Amino acid sequence: xxxxxxxxxxxxxxxxxxxxxxxxxxxxxxxxxxxxxxxxxxxxxxxxxxxxxxxxxxxxxxxxxxxxxxxxxxxxxxxxxxxxxxxxxxxxxxxxxxxxxxxxxxxxxxxxxxxxxxxxxxxxxxxxxxxxxxxxxxxxxxxxxxxxxxxxxxxxxxxxxxxxxxxxxxxxxxxxxxxxxxxxx
Numbered sequence: 661x662x663x664x665x666x667x668x669x670x671x672x673x674x675x676x677x678x679x680x681x682x683x684x685x686x687x688x689x690x691x692x693x694x695x696x697x698x699x700x701x702x703x704x705x706x707x708x709x710x711x712x713x714x715x716x717x718x719x720x721x722x723x724x725x726x727x728x729x730x731x732x733x734x735x736x737x738x739x740x741x742x743x744x745x746x747x748x749x750x751x752x753x754x755x756x757x758x759x760x761x762x763x764x765x766x767x768x769x770x771x772x773x774x775x776x777x778x779x780x781x782x783x784x785x786x787x788x789x790x791x792x793x794x795x796x797x798x799x800x801x802x803x804x805x806x807x808x809x810x811x812x813x814x815x816x817x818x819x820x821x822x823x824x825x826x827x828x829x830x831x832x833x834x835x836x837x838x839x840x841x842x843x844x845x
Contacts, residue, residue, distance in 0.1 A: 683719040685830055687732060687750065688712045693808035693815070694750060697730070697783055698835060706813050709837075715750065716834040716841075722825030725804065727774075728783075729753045730844070732830035733806070733823055743815035750832065751816055754779070755805030757825075763794035763818065770811065783809055794818060804828065 689698045692706025699709035717732055725731060732750050740746040754772055755761035762773040769789035772779040773796070790811040799805055803822035808814025817823065835842040 684833075685717050685719075685732075686836075687715050687717065687748070687830075689715065689750070692813050693810055694730070694752075695788075695810040695813070696785065697752075697809045698750065698832075699837070706810065711838050714836040715832045716836060717830035718833050719829065720831040722802075722804070722828045725753055725756075725825075725828060725831065727753055727756060730832040731806070731828050732832070733828040736820055736823055736827065738820040739815070742819040745815075751806035751808050751814070752783070753804055754807045754817070755799050755822075757799050757801050757803055759805075760796045760798050761794075761805045762796035763792060765791060765793045772807075784811065788812060790818075792818065802826075 689700045689712050690704070691700050692704070692708070695706060695708055698715060699711070699713045700707035701709055701712045715730075715732075720731070730750060730752050732748060735743075735746055735749050739749075755774060760775050762776075763770050764773055768791065769786060770792050771789075772781065788810045799822055802825045804825065805817045806823050807816045807818065833843070833845045835844070
């Protein structure tokens with residue numbers, strides 16, 4: 661088992677959720693896979709905040725999902741095997757159906773290429789990138805490629821492949837912290 665998979669098992673982006681009405685649902689962030697975008701609470705491994713973030717989400721049809729959206733989804737069966745955990749996760753949408761996704765190792769980091777063009781990812785800090793490659797693969801119809809923002813601690817599509825559209829059910833629209841609310845839409 662690779663170090664990343666072990667870290668992924670320890671820090672899978674699982675969520676605890678509650679319904680708040682009007683199609684919105686709130687989830688607590690329980691792992692470091694999306695740090696520093698979404699905070700989990702210390703002393704859990706890799707967590708940087710004293711309190712967990714709560715994400716406010718809206719129901720979403722996968723056809724309305726866009727690259728860069730942070731989504732809530734049920735993990736595919738392969739994730740249970742590869743990451744040792746299951747349930748509801750939160751990750752960022754990187755690749756859309758029909759696109760070619762590739763991971764290239766350049767300098768000292770991994771970068772995403774979509775249809776041969778380097779993806780601008782301002783939300784990824786240099787120390788959060790991983791050091792790996794993945795040959796270009798075309799995403800099948802109805803399949804999405806999802807990654808955590810803390811790539812070195814995220815078990816995601818690099819490990820368990822694409823996520824079917826029907827597994828994606830919510831999109832994050834706001835982050836609630838003790839310091840206030842951050843609206844994403």
